[in-house]
Amino acid sequence: MLDKSNLLDTRQIATFIARGVLRFDGLMDDAFNQAFLEGYAAGRTESNPAGTPLSRCFPGGGPARELLGMPRVLGIIQSLVGPDPRFDHQAYHVREGSDERSQHLHQDATIDPRRQHFDIQLMYFPQAVTPEMGGTRYVPGTHLRIVSETSVARYQNMRGQVHVVCPAGTVIVVHHGIWHGAGCNRSGKRRVMYKVRLNPVVRQCRLWNTDDLDARALTPRVAHNPKDRDETDVQNILCSSEPWFEDDTRRIEWVNRIQLWRVMVGNPTADAHYWATRLENQP
Amino acid sequence: MARWRQQVLILYLSNSCLDSRVVSWAVYDGTGREAHMPGDSDQPPYETGLAALKDGWRLLQLSQLLPASAGQEFVVSYQRYECVFEKLEDTDARQV
Numbered sequence: 001m002l003d004k005s006n007l008l009d010t011r012q013i014a015t016f017i018a019r020g021v022l023r024f025d026g027l028m029d030d031a032f033n034q035a036f037l038e039g040y041a042a043g044r045t046e047s048n049p050a051g052t053p054l055s056r057c058f059p060g061g062g063p064a065r066e067l068l069g070m071p072r073v074l075g076i077i078q079s080l081v082g083p084d085p086r087f088d089h090q091a092y093h094v095r096e097g098s099d100e101r102s103q104h105l106h107q108d109a110t111i112d113p114r115r116q117h118f119d120i121q122l123m124y125f126p127q128a129v130t131p132e133m134g135g136t137r138y139v140p141g142t143h144l145r146i147v148s149e150t151s152v153a154r155y156q157n158m159r160g161q162v163h164v165v166c167p168a169g170t171v172i173v174v175h176h177g178i179w180h181g182a183g184c185n186r187s188g189k190r191r192v193m194y195k196v197r198l199n200p201v202v203r204q205c206r207l208w209n210t211d212d213l214d215a216r217a218l219t220p221r222v223a224h225n226p227k228d229r230d231e232t233d234v235q236n237i238l239c240s241s242e243p244w245f246e247d248d249t250r251r252i253e254w255v256n257r258i259q260l261w262r263v264m265v266g267n268p269t270a271d272a273h274y275w276a277t278r279l280e281n282q283p
Numbered sequence: 284m285a286r287w288r289q290q291v292l293i294l295y296l297s298n299s300c301l302d303s304r305v306v307s308w309a310v311y312d313g314t315g316r317e318a319h320m321p322g323d324s325d326q327p328p329y330e331t332g333l334a335a336l337k338d339g340w341r342l343l344q345l346s347q348l349l350p351a352s353a354g355q356e357f358v359v360s361y362q363r364y365e366c367v368f369e370k371l372e373d374t375d376a377r378q379v
């Protein structure tokens with residue numbers, strides 16, 4: 001039984017709904033990171049096929065099994081997609097350090113119209129990533145945009161894009177819809193990133209540590225209160241903006257986040273700043 | 284062979300007004316002098332579409348304003364306010 005101290009809290013869940021990404025810098029220690037790289041170099045990368053429960057995915061052990069069995073990592077996974085999710089695929093993304101080009105911006109897999117359910121992709125960086133190593137580029141908040149894979153490649157640059165520069169042992173977990181691409185590694189040093197995609201097999205409702213979920217998070221309240229600037233407040237998190245948002249679509253993004261929030265808290269009238277409740281008023 | 288080469292600038296704005304803020308962008312240089320690639324800049328070349336006009340870029344196309352289809356009002360997808368600009372560069376003029 002996983003201790004609930006390893007689970008995410010409500011604010012982290014709200015942040016994931018809003019931005020499609022959570023980042024844990026230096027989550028794994030140096031000894032673990034080194035062992036992971038040695039396991040990869042030794043070729044201990046086999047897994048069972050797509051669709052296997054995660055708990056039965058790596059019968060021969062190996063570095064991925066070690067990573068995905070760590071309580072803190074299990075807590076992140078369980079909070080978002082539940083216990084023992086389905087293994088989708090894994091990849092060891094390796095850039096040798098002599099890139100000419102960066103990868104086009106894309107959304108993984110194919111067009112995915114799901115809005116109230118999601119897969120996660122967990123990225124683990126066993127080495128420190130410097131700016132020259134061209135860490136993964138991602139654009140927070142893009143995950144609810146319904147697009148088709150590299151159709152978004154025309155967006156060469158977007159305000160708010162993030163280039164991963166991180167200490168060794170960093171874990172980043174993203175919603176399956178996040179727009180991203182590999183950076184240009186010109187460091188002369190090989191960069192390894194492990195990625196695994198996981199599918200939920202349970203309803204994604206209150207899977208995290210809900211001890212901090214209170215009425216203030218769920219009860220609609222007015223949108224334009226200048227005194228209400230608390231960035232740790234759940235409704236403010238859900239109604240946060242990204243620098244690349246259009247003026248009008250930011251509000252549509254908020255409505256879509258609220259719909260996902262309702263599913264995840266199991267409350268069909270939950271709202272953030274009254275954006276959904278207003279639209280549903282049809283007396 | 285013609286010496287003129289096209290440079291293309293694509294700006295995505297925060298609303299349908301040309302003087303609104305640039306939120307995304309792409310640059311393609313047909314002269315071959317500059318190589319642009321995904322993620323190569325975190326700051327846009329211009330703050331607004333109008334600023335690009337003032338710097339000599341010719342506007343070729345603005346995205347249309349299309350009403351949402353019934354039932355699709357809350358679908359978010361591609362960036363909505365795309366402006367395509369060009370400049371023509373004389374590739375011989377700078378050769379010495």
